[in-house]
Amino acid sequence: MERIAKLIGGEHRLDHVCRTLREAARSTGAALHGAMHVTCSDESEHESCQVFARDYVRELLPRLRLMDCGAFRTANLGGRHEWGSVPLCENHFVTPELDRMPGAFKLIAVKVNSHVGVLTTPDGVRWGEMKRYGVDSIACGALSLLLGDSTLPEIERLRETFNFEGLDRVALLRDEAKIPPERRLLFAALVQARLQARRVILEIQDHVPLTPTLYLVLPCVTINRPDRDTEIVVGLYLADRRTPEGQVVYQGLGDDPTQFGTALKHGELRIEDAAMHRTREARDHRRLILEQIGEQHRRHAGRTPHHEKLAHVRQEVAERRHHERAASRLLLRTALMAIGEINPVLGALIVFGNGAAAIHHAARAHRLARHEAGAHEARVILDEVHDRVDELPPERVQALLEALTRETAASSKPDSPS
Ligand SMILES: [Zn+2]
Known part of the structure; x- marks a missing residue:
């Protein structure tokens, strides 16, 4: 797990993140692997999906049919965790072999991706923008609607999540005195990945798995670049549901965008906040x-x-x-x-x-x-x-x-x- 923890806050190649996650998953000794991937519907997220499928899913998961395998997938505007996904996904990856092996458990990796486009121009870096089929375009469009005044039902759902526990993160992101407008969509994507991963954890804490299960939940932000995409690892939840008591710990960035700082390290982006290196127990919201x-x-x-x-x-x-x-x-x-x-x-x-x-x-x-x-x-x-x-x-x-x-x-x- 230490190797994934080291990725937190940094910008990495997609395959590096997926392979590090794969090695961490293997090192747990799980007898069976399952996976879930939450992404935005935006077609620019196809690379993130392909790399996770190639470097994680295909290497670890059981065959669904003769030669293929797949993660349990959710794709919607902005990349929202949909309630009910955790129990369904957990149930899907229950196989008879596990029952025959005393003490065996399965591991389900949940990768939660939000995304942000970026363009480097002579005037500087422009977060939230990309060239799409040669045309200027916004990414993530759903998060851009969220920061605007859209009242679409799906955007209202995002807004409710961004207001979780009374912190109005949309207002903070809109406040130019608190967050420079050019970083607004980058920070919105960081908050989105973090908050959606928390929703996944709420369900994991609540759902009694059919067979003992260890979950790794990895919130990430894909950076849609003109060439190859990269991603920022926002944090890591380790949720142990192998025993009835269970335990969930988190290490990584928080959910308050005013606390994020940015730095360039060897030409790569780093995001930091004061609590990111501290491992803390996930709270029981009930x-x-x-x-x-x-x-x-x-x-x-x-x-x-x-x-x-x-x-x-x-x-x-x-x-x-x-x-x-x-x-x-x-x-x-x-x-x-x-x-x-x-x-x-x-x-x-x-x-x-x-x-x-x-x-x-x-x-x-x-x-x-x-x-x-x-x-x-x-x-x-x-x-x-x-x-x-x-x-x-x-x-x-x-x-x-x-x-x-x-x-x-x-x-x-x-x-x-x-
Ligand atoms: Zn999007």
């Missing part, structure tokens, strides 16, 4: 949400008949009726409906924090915790959990009932409306 529940969230207005329903559920839980399988699901539905009327934001934070709401609600849960979203967004989460109560494992239903009744008991005396 736990973070639970830790943020405070008195302000517990406030609610007026006593309603729903309090009586919640009091009934609390009584049933106190008498341990929620351990009865059939009763517990009915109680949970009642509790979710009641809290959806009394205090939906608190309810949504509790169900997300306790693992009942899907991980793709992480950004929404953070907005609710920061009071930047209200009842409508909270009910999106609560309604989804309510509709899927039958799919929850019994122990999660019980834990959720205990959390809901405990948290609402602390605030059973309603405040006057404020």
Whole structure:
């Protein structure tokens, strides 16, 4: 892993990155290899895809048909991780051989590429520009739309990611006093790769793999040059899901574009920030949400008949009726409906924090915790959990009932409306 860590922040040939990743993957002793590649739809990313396929996938992955093999691939505007990809990809690379080898595990490499064009002119380096079929063109076009005022749904999704945990990175990137305009698209691409890799990690943390799995997640920025492309390695996540406890560590650049510095080393670009050499544990966003529940969230207005329903559920839980399988699901539905009327934001934070709401609600849960979203967004989460109560494992239903009744008991005396 040290050899990949050394690549972080630097600009390298595409084949050098893929071969270093391949050697790191081999050195883990994994019995089976899988791979996932996330890229922008832009045709200029074809070289990045080809090199990863040639120098990583073809060397390590099992044959899909007679002679060919392939990575699990996502290509969309900007190169967004699509929710659900991690469980699908992990399931695809489960083969019977692994079951027959005690202690064996598989390794899934996830390469997340954003991209940026560059032109060197007598007036200097122009990031975000390229010649496409002889015509001046923007790359990445999707990130350029993001920094403009596009309201396309896919661009809005990117914007939501760029605002994760309340840091408005689009505003920072647009602010000429903070980031020189000529580096705006380069820095946007760095942030994009980093944030999308974090979304991959959120899913990896949440998904229980079918067989023991070690993940290497490598966010990179392809630099679309007039001749051969190169890439900057943004960071490296090592996510160990070989045991139920699991551990995820990260080393590399952060996600705040105002912290990036650029330097030229032997004619090659280097990006740096203060934390890039420090290995840190990835945060558990469900736990973070639970830790943020405070008195302000517990406030609610007026006593309603729903309090009586919640009091009934609390009584049933106190008498341990929620351990009865059939009763517990009915109680949970009642509790979710009641809290959806009394205090939906608190309810949504509790169900997300306790693992009942899907991980793709992480950004929404953070907005609710920061009071930047209200009842409508909270009910999106609560309604989804309510509709899927039958799919929850019994122990999660019980834990959720205990959390809901405990948290609402602390605030059973309603405040006057404020
Ligand atoms: Zn693009």
